[in-house]
Amino acid sequence: MTDVELAKKHGETLLKERITTIQKPFSYEETAYHLPISFALTGTAVHDRQAAADVFAKTGNNPIVASECLLAESTAVSGKEPDPYTGFISDTVIRKLGYSLVDGSILGLALVVGTPRSAGSAAAVCRELQEKYMLTFLAGPVIPRLSGAGVKLGLEYRLIPLGSTPFHGIHFVDIIARVAMMFGGVTPGDTQRLLTYAAERAKAIVIVFPGLTDEEIALVDGMRVLGFPILSLGEYEGGTWISATPEDVVRLGMEQKGIKVNVTAIPIPMGCSPAFEGKSIRKEEMYVEFGGGRSPAFELLRMRSPGEITDGQVTVIGPEIDAMKEGSANPLGIIIEVAGKTMKKDYEPVLERRIHNFVNYGEGSWHVAQRDLIWVRLSKEAVAKGVKIEHIGKLLASKFRMDFPNLLDAVSVTLITDAAKVLEAKKTADQVYDERDARIKGMHDSDVNLYYSCTLCQTFAPNHVCIITPERLALCGAISWLDGKIAYEMSPSGANQPVEKGAVINAQTGEYEGINRFVKKASHGEIERCSLYSVMEVPMTCCGCFEAIALMLPEVNGIMVVNREFKGITPSGMTFSTLAGTIGGGAQTPGFAGISKNYILSDKFLQGDGGIERLVWMPSQIKDELKARLEPKLAERGLTGFFEKIGDETTATTIEDLMVFLERVGHPALAMKPLV
Structure with missing residues (x-):
């Protein structure tokens, strides 16, 4: 022994x-x-x-x-x-x-x-x-x-x-x-x-x-x-x-365990790994910052023709880090130009969002937001080790080439720290942002015949299948219809596949023959049917990554939403954690559905169950987050004043309290067709 x-x-x-x-x-x-x-x-x-x-x-x-x-x-x-x-x-x-x-x-x-x-x-x-x-x-x-x-x-x-x-x-x-x-x-x-x-x-x-x-x-x-x-x-x-x-x-x-990874060291004076992506650099740890409302800053990725750019070239226009005062806020423009035989203009915004990830991979660099709302910091510790603005450019150029070797043949990075030149370059960036927004703005599910699947989470939830439409993001909130389309073009054998809607079975609940066929095959035969717009009838499966849960409250003839950040007891008598534990793992649970927070803003939200008028309760945190965007949408639908009729933990903590509140405010769900 x-x-x-x-x-x-x-x-x-x-x-x-x-x-x-x-x-x-x-x-x-x-x-x-x-x-x-x-x-x-x-x-x-x-x-x-x-x-x-x-x-x-x-x-x-x-x-x-x-x-x-x-x-x-x-x-x-x-x-x-x-x-x-x-x-x-x-x-x-x-x-x-x-x-x-x-x-x-x-x-x-x-x-x-x-x-x-x-x-x-x-x-x-x-x-x-x-x-x-x-x-x-x-x-x-x-x-x-x-x-x-x-x-x-x-x-x-x-x-x-x-x-x-x-x-x-x-x-x-x-x-x-x-x-x-x-x-x-x-x-x-x-x-x-x-x-x-x-x-x-x-x-x-x-x-x-x-x-x-x-x-x-x-x-x-x-x-x-x-x-x-x-x-x-x-x-x-x-x-x-x-x-x-x-x-x-x-x-x-x-x-x-059969774990394979190819890591190529980037020649900069700080570590680079997804392990550092979740860190924060607090004000007292910061050497210098850019954007965040204290100075103009933006980021932009553009496609160029092969031969227009030099692969790996990094250019800094304006002062370097050693010319900046400790604790100061400085302007910054991040311009990345890419070229490749299979690169398309539609891919630009998807690749541009990777700037956020890659800057955060740096052990001493930090990035939040996107476009012209970015906020970037470098830590005192990183600068003491010799990190400069140029090294952020090298990090970005290297990571884009490493992560997209079959798409990109050349990547060059320009970093602008001169205030006047940042403002001038930002005018071009703003025009590009507007052009991109115009392409996707107003898209409806009825405008396209192809939706996209996401089976990324089958790594852990083998039977889960997400169906992504122009009006319904993936339940994790991270992948839009356009993201799915571009991801498929970039990787045809990947987790995002086109799904033909096929003949309509029920337009109100969002059930289609083609989607049912795909879901049955992709779920290994476990799921026969799937409706896109209903919590009550064959809802989409849940993996566990959902941002929020929508569930029926039959006592008040309505549906509540709870986001995963909410720690308290909901009027259902359960916490988010308890609810999530009952519906995850690829399960299809009528009366419950995992959703993204932004799906609440969609015209298709709860369409099969009576629409947003069924929404009777959600935590104040998510109400505050969505208020500026949700109230105008409600007004467009003739529901002015409805937002105040949605209960939260400040007005109702039990189902009995919620009933009293809904009756007092005259919530429309009380007069709708019974849920069950």
Whole structure:
């Protein structure tokens, strides 16, 4: 018996003894999945010692289950650990990560535990994980070692410090369990399907530094049942764990899970990876900024004929960073010119939106918004390392060529920091923006015979199919009909495919023969029918990435919408998280539908169920966000004053309160045809 096997056996005995000492009831907030691992394995909602003991026995004294229960009780007794530790990660955060898990900016997941012999080796491993597009979770002494070496931690850096002990690595496993239930359609209690999903679809690895106790070894080794390779950096030897060095551990782990990535270093004095995309640069961290209302700034991507531009050329017109005062706001124009045999003018706005992603890939650069609303910052730390305006141009030129090798033959970048020249160039940009808007403005679903599918999320939700129309964005809010059209032209075998509407079955609910045929095939025969404009009748499937949920409230004959940022209890009696847990994973659930927030502005919103007049409640946050655009649309439809008749958490928190409110304001839904 190897050292690992002996330690595991002893550790399982210790865990079995400890689980009988649980005394305090426990639970995690902001999840619909109770203790997610126990719930996924058995279907039992564990909140106390008796349920913990039952599940522990039912799973064959599983060390993962024991660790989950013990840590949950410890958290209930002692409270959540202070910053920087995240502890249990909410369902909302996981759903926000959903799109990143399927769009290629996160290729896999890694857990790093133990005590590194040197902070430098741990930092090198974690930096490589960032550069290889891995979302990395940390547990135990590795966290202070990294912090002491100046490594920035947090979700925004994709290095997530779960907790102070290796036992907090259990939260890595509970994330996998929830992803399986949220996105993968795994039913709680279906152990075999969970294990198959984790092994085949969760591209997860575990990296172990020395210093684990026997109980911690039992926990880590238990993760092998989920198909996670365990890679040992140090004292653990044996056939079940893979011996590795800091230099080859990431490569070995990714090879074990079939994760492939080609990363080419960009010759600039800062790291470049999607791992840095979620970071923020606060005012006190900023060396200089551009735009954001403090100075004129814009971005524009234009197609040129081959030969008009020089590939890789970066030009700065105006002052460089060393001529700018620290803390100042300066003008900026970003002009990218591209050429390629298969490039088309229609592709310009889609490629232009990638500027946002690519600038944020820089470890010390930050970008928000688009067009002439951009806001860009460079950090003091980056400038101290030698980053200049020119390097942002090199980053952009390199990333466009790397990410679109079959589309672009040449990319050149011009960065303007001279105030007068920025304003002059912006006049041309404004003309281009207007021309683009005119092409898409006013498009209706009836204007086209082809819609577009999106099956990106089948990575995690195998049977989910999104149908995108001119008047209905993808439910994640990230892909429009034009985006789908262009994506198909750029990648004919990709996730966005043309879908012929075919003969009309029901124009009001948006059901078509061609769409039904496509959805049945793309869902592997699981979904027979799909209506585009109804929550009540064969609605579109849901993957888990939706921005909001629309659901019926039969007590008030209406439909409410709740966005994933809302934390409270809705008049349905459930939180967003609980609702999302019932409809995700590729399920089709009449009465419920995942939607994008902007779909509320569409003329097709709830058309099959009576139109927007059915909308009776949504959180004040989303009401405020949409108000400036929604009120004029309501007025156009003769619904002036209707906006104030939509309830929110300030006017109604229960279904009884909502009924009183709707009767008081005379909401039209109360007099409409019954929903059910």
